[in-house]
Amino acid sequence: MITGSRVLDTVRLTTPDFGAVVRSCAGMVAMAALALAWDSATAAVWAAGAGAIAGAIGLQDSPGGRVPLVIAVSGQMAAAVLLGALTSPHDLVFIGVVAAWCFAAGLQWALGSHAGLVAAGAGALLVVSPPVATSVSSIVVAAALTFAAGCVQATLIAVWPPHRWRLQRDVLTRAYRSLAADARRVASDRDASIDSAPMSFLRDVFVDSQATRRPKAYHGGHRLPERIAAVLHTLGEARDAANDGVAQVLTAAGTLLDAIAAHHPTARRDAQQAVEALDSAVASTSGPNAETAQRFSRLLHEAAESRFPDLRRPDVISGLGAAAAEVRGHLTSTSPILRHAIRLSTATALGVAADRLAPVQHGYWIALVVLLVLRPETSHTYTRCVGRLGGIAAGVVLASLIATVLNPTGVAAAVLAGLFLTATYTVTRYGYVAVSGALAAAVDFLLGIDAAASGATMEDRLFAVVVGGGLAVVVHVVLPDDALTRLQQRAGELLKTEVDYAATVIKAFIRELDQPADALSAAWQRAFRARAAFEAVSGATRMESRELRRWVRSYRAALNAVTSACTALESNLPSQPRVALTPEFVAAVEDYVDALRGAPPNPAAPWTVDLAALTTANQQVREQSARLAEDNSATRVLVAEVAAITRSLSSIATTREPSAAE
Structure with a gap:
């Protein structure tokens, strides 16, 4: 499996160039056609799926280092196909292999959300393996075609970048x-x-x-x-x-x-x-x-x-060792990553068992839905599960209606899958529900490349979708995160949204924002919703420890101070262009904003502020402000409130939150 930390910024969907998406989908269709001509429809499904996953990785944010990453992920997908083809004829063995793979895939969320999504995508190729015995040569060819499909996507990105x-x-x-x-x-x-x-x-x-x-990397x-x-x-x-x-x-x-x-x-x-x-x-x-x-x-x-994203990681082995150590650090009973891995493994194994051992038609959709909707989320878990489930159901209905009219298989189904994959990139700006619907339709047509998998009725698919979504919700209820872990995660989410709100207000002082009122309002609304979620979890958590009650009170007070500082900044936003600001001062403030926002959130641990970087950046703002004109009242307010925000966040960073062990 892929364990390098470079997968951190890979598979979050953005809106890349239309031409790059078309090239990626064309490469996927070409590999499906090659697999159909050379081996079998099953190999074509695997190759097309690998091409879609590798294309999504290659088209994403990172401006560099995509080619080796896509090739490495292609190796992971080829391994999943090889395991699936070898064990699929033996039901009990196959169920065990799926459980083990999905457990490992869940643990990869310790390296970041995108690493977990990559492993889940490879798991999807595993669970759709048909329960038929094939020759060793066919198995090898299928794995080779899967790897080649990923390499084609790497080549397309390298030769024709967007x-x-x-x-x-x-x-x-x-x-x-x-x-x-x-x-x-x-x-x-x-x-x-x-x-x-x-x-x-x-x-x-x-x-x-x-x-x-x-792409977001260029914003x-x-x-x-x-x-x-x-x-x-x-x-x-x-x-x-x-x-x-x-x-x-x-x-x-x-x-x-x-x-x-x-x-x-x-x-x-x-x-x-x-x-x-x-x-x-x-x-x-x-x-x-x-x-x-x-x-x-x-x-x-x-x-x-x-x-050069790998400038600091010339030794691949040491990078893999560090990633393995990171994963091992989450093999504790209170880790949200370990609990997610157990939930994912249990739900997918039950889904595959229902497919193989129960009279469920095309039951592989159960495990597919689990892989599509289950995340190690502590906030909005059930809302997002239901939202993704509704999108998947709508996508399946749409694909079924089209299939009723066109009855596509083979290359025709691959072309339709490519069209809906293009639509998936297009609708990313409309949220995860729309993405889930378009992606489900694309998956439906990908599976339809194999005529043996295209005979399921819409009712069969929807039944499997509902069962898979039910499994995802049930495992969250039966295997919830530790109560203090949920509180810490919600606290981190609240801190992140408050910091984003503060960063947006500070940025408005030095740069002209597009639709500033809407940007500030949206940032505040996110912070308000996160505060409500934090209060709900803190209210449901048993506050038996005096230290825990003290920590919650100090946390609220510090964030209230941040909100007050942001309100003061909003009230003093300059109405004139920022012509009196020196480039050095603007650069110092932008350094502060970057230090404030910090690294992207990671599901493995609550989000925190880098206090050392923030303190240094605040000092730079103060030093550069001394070189500005003394009659600039808006700048004086900015410097004062930036210092207040830094003090408030420092009080949070220096107060250790209670652990589950306490």
């Missing part, structure tokens, strides 16, 4: 090359000017009317080069001619920025060497500019890791 990715990559390349030249000029001449034209062009490309249609992708330019300007102004340490840092930075901008085969190796030289130069820097040089180094490290 157009917007190419455009933005080219603009980023120009910006980083310009920064490299600026760094070398400032290293040799502290009075040298910095070329601002590439930064302006960069912002024009990234901030446009099509922002909502870009705000201009900010990092802008922050690098701002710190470079600060270093140039403050550098002493006799300070050779800063000159060495700037020279090393120029080399690293050139490597980041390069696209030749040795670019990654050059970047690694440049990072080592930069770290050495920063370590030798002393005096008043040492802290600024360290901040400059952190930004360059971030840019290098964005360009």
Whole structure:
């Protein structure tokens, strides 16, 4: 199974280029046709399913590192197909294999939600294995075709990347090359000017009317080069001619920025060497500019890791070992990941048993629905299960009505599956219910490639869908998360939404937002709903411990203070364009917003604030605000409330929450 942490940002659906989606679906259909001609309809179902999953991974957010990731996931899917083909003729053995696979798939949520979704997708290929014996050669060919289907998707992404990715990559390349030249000029001449034209062009490309249609990894992708330019300007102004340490840092930075901008085969190796030289130069820097040089180094490290996602992970074995250690850390009775793995394993095993041992027609839909709807969610669990279940049922009904008229099988069914897969990407902006419906219709037509699987009536499918959804809800009721775990998870969700609300308000001070009233209202509504959920869980939790009651009270008080600070900020939002703000101050505030928002939420642990990064960013805001005009009242309010938010969040971070052991 895939255990590397790089799957963290892979399968969340966005709205990629239409052309890239069409190419991906065309590759999926081509592999289905090849499998039909070469081997069997069952192999075609597996190959098409693998192509769909690999295409979804390849089209997602990460601007780099997609090809090796897709190839690795293809190996995981080939292993699932191989296991399914070998064990499917033996019902009891097959049920045990499905239970074991889904248990391992559930544990992969410890590495992030997307790692769990990848493993669940491979599990879907496993549970649809037909209960018929085949020859060893057919099994090997089916697994090979599955792996090849994923490799085709990797090739399509590598050879024909989406157009917007190419455009933005080219603009980023120009910006980083310009920064490299600026760094070398400032290293040799502290009075040298910095070329601002590439930064302006960069912002024009990234901030446009099509922002909502870009991959999320490129939302705000201009900010990092802008922050690098701002710190470079600060270093140039403050550098002493006799300070050779800063000159060495700037020279090393120029080399690293050139490597980041390069696209030749040795670019990654050059970047690694440049990072080592930069770290050495920063370590030798002393005096008043040492802290600024360290901040400059952190930004360059971030840019290098964005360009080369595996820059810090050259050793695959050590990465796998770290991931395995992360998973082992959740083998405790109170872990929400372990409980989800048990729930997923139990529900899918029962679904497969109903398919094999009970008179249920096309009962594999039971296990498929479990894999589609079950998540290790502590908030809105039943609402989202029911929502996904309703979407799946609607998708099955739509697919059944189309199948009644067209009766598609083989390549025709693969083409319809590709069309609905395209629709899945299109409706992502409308929420998980719409995505579930389109995806269910695509899965229905994928299974319909095999004529033996296309004979189920709509009533048979809907019955299996309802049973699968019922199983997903029942296992949550029978095997709930630990009470304190639920409270901690809800607290983390509330903290995250409050922080997002604060970040939105702070951002409105320095940048013009599209429809600011709607953005602020939406952020506040999310925080309000999260607060209601937290209060509901805290009210249902037995507060026998004095420490627990004290923690809940202090948590409420701290978040109330954050809300008060946000209200004060909203009341003082400037109505005029932010022309009086220096680039250095804007960069410092954006650094604070990034530190505030932190890493993406992980289902394995409650979301928390990085207190060290937040404190450092707050200090940078205060230092840069001292260089602004004294009559800027809105800026003074911003700095004061940012400090208040930092103090409130610090009180949360320094108060240890009670554990289940207590």
